[in-house]
Amino acid sequence: MIPGNEDEDESRADASGEIRLPAAVDSTGPLPERVEIAIVGGGVMGLAIAYYLARRGLDDVVVLERGYLAEGASGRNGGGVRQQWSTEINIRLMQESVELCRRFAVDVGVNVWFRQGGYLFLARSAEGGEHTNPRPLTQRNPQVFESNFGLFRSSERCLQQLKEFCWRHLIKFVCDLNGYDDAMRSRLLIYSDAWFHVTRRGGFFGLHNHPNASWSGVYCVDPGQRGSGLLTFLNPMLASSMYLDAANASLRGAFASGVRQIDLEPGQLVLFPSWVLHDVKPYEGDGERITVAFNCWFQLTDA
Numbered sequence: 643m644i645p646g647n648e649d650e651d652e653s654r655a656d657a658s659g660e661i662r663l664p665a666a667v668d669s670t671g672p673l674p675e676r677v678e679i680a681i682v683g684g685g686v687m688g689l690a691i692a693y694y695l696a697r698r699g700l701d702d703v704v705v706l707e708r709g710y711l712a713e714g715a716s717g718r719n720g721g722g723v724r725q726q727w728s729t730e731i732n733i734r735l736m737q738e739s740v741e742l743c744r745r746f747a748v749d750v751g752v753n754v755w756f757r758q759g760g761y762l763f764l765a766r767s768a769e770g771g772e773h774t775n776p777r778p779l780t781q782r783n784p785q786v787f788e789s790n791f792g793l794f795r796s797s798e799r800c801l802q803q804l805k806e807f808c809w810r811h812l813i814k815f816v817c818d819l820n821g822y823d824d825a826m827r828s829r830l831l832i833y834s835d836a837w838f839h840v841t842r843r844g845g846f847f848g849l850h851n852h853p854n855a856s857w858s859g860v861y862c863v864d865p866g867q868r869g870s871g872l873l874t875f876l877n878p879m880l881a882s883s884m885y886l887d888a889a890n891a892s893l894r895g896a897f898a899s900g901v902r903q904i905d906l907e908p909g910q911l912v913l914f915p916s917w918v919l920h921d922v923k924p925y926e927g928d929g930e931r932i933t934v935a936f937n938c939w940f941q942l943t944d945a
């Protein structure tokens with residue numbers, strides 16, 4: 643909890659609009675009995691709302707956080723701010739966000755190490771050349787750019803962070819499914835190929851799977867316009883729909899027949915066995931659909 647109604651609340655904006663933050667945020671004090679505004683969730687949204695309310699002089703505000711500040715998506719993201727969106731309002735919001743990030747250290751007194759550079763995936767796809775997959779195999783059309791497979795070998799900090807994020811989830815997933823304990827977990831060595839796709843209107847990626855790997859994954863950087871470019875998994879039980887009636891037409895989970903389509907969300911990671919056939923349906927939106935994909939195979943350290 644961040645108390646906002648202390649007797650001496652230093653976080654209010656003064657007449658000049660400048661804000662003076664409290665030297666330290668007390669998160670252990672008792673909850674007030676009543677407040678004018680209670681914000682649930684201490685992620686970037688909740689904290690930003692509280693901050694801007696304080697700037698406007700509203701001081702009877704608490705932020706209620708069930709765990710610790712930024713324990714949700716706000717503490718896990720890649721920290722990217724980009725401005726190429728398909729709607730004007732999103733572009734304007736992001737332009738404002740860039741300005742906000744530029745001023746953040748001055749306004750708030752916290753260095754967020756804001757740096758401006760190109761958007762890595764788009765810059766590399768525009769550059770082509772060494773970034774391009776030299777031996778494309780799966781059917782696709784020119785609206786899909788596929789990078790080479792060394793993406794996670796790049797020393798770019800953002801890519802190393804993304805790799806760490808993917809591996810953390812993959813290892814947990816693999817250990818849960820195999821019933822591995824911490825000792826086994828620490829012996830797992832991951833080998834991998836990783837690449838990215840930038841898909842523009844009309845782009846599709848044909849049916850394929852990934853031989854010589856055990857687990858594969860797709861991380862969604864940006865789905866572009868939602869509702870198209872669906873990541874589609876073919877049901878491996880090919881004969882499961884040979885006879886459908888009321889008793890089996892609505893089976894769920896592992897017994898379901900038909901395909902499984904995923905309308906990817908930003909930041910979503912989809913893990914699947916590499917043998918499962920999948921494709922990407924045509925992307926019909928504006929802007930770019932950007933995904934990172936990887937194949938993994940494992941060894942035990944002393945095997």
Ligand SMILES: Cc1cc2nc3c(=O)[nH]c(=O)nc-3n(C[C@H](O)[C@H](O)[C@H](O)COP(=O)(O)OP(=O)(O)OC[C@H]3O[C@@H](n4cnc5c(N)ncnc54)[C@H](O)[C@@H]3O)c2cc1C
Binds near residue numbers: 685712713719807909
């Ligand atoms: C892996 C990943 C990468 C991302 N990369 C980017 C990026 O590069 N650029 C970008 O702009 N965005 C990115 N995002 C998205 C961005 O992080 C989120 O949109 C943003 O952080 C959402 O903020 P929030 O405050 O709405 O939610 P959260 O940060 O999830 O905060 C919600 C908070 O509410 C708390 N809470 C929930 N229920 C209760 C309750 N009942 N009582 C009290 N507290 C509660 C939770 O503990 C949590 O702390 C990424 C997201 C992920 C997961």
